[in-house]
Amino acid sequence: MKIMINDYKGKTVVIISGDIDMYSSPDLREQLMVFIGKKTAFLSVDFTMVSYIDSSGIATFVEGLKCMKAYGGRLQFFGIPQGILEIFRFSKLDNVFEMYGTIEDAVNS
Amino acid sequence: MKDSLVITIPSHPKFLSVTRAVTGRIGELYEFAEETIEEIKLAVDEACANVIKHAYKGDTSKKIVLKYSVTRDAFTVIIEDSGITARKGMIKGRNLDDVRPGGLGVHFIKKVFDTFQFDKRKGKGNRLTLIRHMQIKI
Numbered sequence: 001m002k003i004m005i006n007d008y009k010g011k012t013v014v015i016i017s018g019d020i021d022m023y024s025s026p027d028l029r030e031q032l033m034v035f036i037g038k039k040t041a042f043l044s045v046d047f048t049m050v051s052y053i054d055s056s057g058i059a060t061f062v063e064g065l066k067c068m069k070a071y072g073g074r075l076q077f078f079g080i081p082q083g084i085l086e087i088f089r090f091s092k093l094d095n096v097f098e099m100y101g102t103i104e105d106a107v108n109s
Numbered sequence: 110m111k112d113s114l115v116i117t118i119p120s121h122p123k124f125l126s127v128t129r130a131v132t133g134r135i136g137e138l139y140e141f142a143e144e145t146i147e148e149i150k151l152a153v154d155e156a157c158a159n160v161i162k163h164a165y166k167g168d169t170s171k172k173i174v175l176k177y178s179v180t181r182d183a184f185t186v187i188i189e190d191s192g193i194t195a196r197k198g199m200i201k202g203r204n205l206d207d208v209r210p211g212g213l214g215v216h217f218i219k220k221v222f223d224t225f226q227f228d229k230r231k232g233k234g235n236r237l238t239l240i241r242h243m244q245i246k247i
């Protein structure tokens with residue numbers, strides 16, 4: 001898994017590529033916590049290049065979401081491939097997250 | 110008729126990608142539906158992750174043995190470890206209305222496989238049998 005950080009219209013975009021699993025999710029958590037520590041108001045996660053996510057990855061995002069909600073921040077996802085979306089649906093947590101089709105939809109929401 | 114395959118992986122999370130690759134390839138060989146392949150990859154990954162996390166408590170120097178078998182009517186994976194024996198109370202899916210990190214793995218496995226059974230006769234460690242009943246071209 002690789003993580004890149006970008007800025008789009010003043011909002012922080014976390015671009016993830018590869019597999020999010022038990023091996024890589026601690027790195028993801030560490031990165032999310034950096035932004036949460038700064039009380040970043042908007043974090044948009046680009047899933048376009050994510051090839052896999054397991055329960056540890058979903059749990060990492062649930063934790064991130066809870067931390068952000070505590071200070072009024074928003075965690076958004078966009079560009080989720082169908083296979084990844086199915087795993088979120090499988091977890092029944094798909095309605096917990098803000099999910100958008102494109103980066104534009106996310107930042108304009 | 111039955112085809113079988115055994116692999117042993119170290120109990121390090123970096124090898125979970127190997128189990129996913131092998132599981133997925135088996136699914137492709139027997140022409141499982143793409144959705145089924147993704148489901149069994151996820152479930153076997155989660156079962157191995159649970160071994161690392163709970164049976165081995167994060168010890169990456171141990172072994173996990175995966176025994177795959179395919180018959181005309183079932184796909185079976187037996188996962189063996191030599192770690193801490195799972196107790197019944199430890200193994201349960203969680204209430205999905207409770208939004209919190211953790212505890213999703215068993216829920217995924219039980220959703221994908223028809224049988225989720227620990228072998229009580231195993232001495233040290235665990236032997237988990239996962240069976241999905243399905244028609245398979247073999």
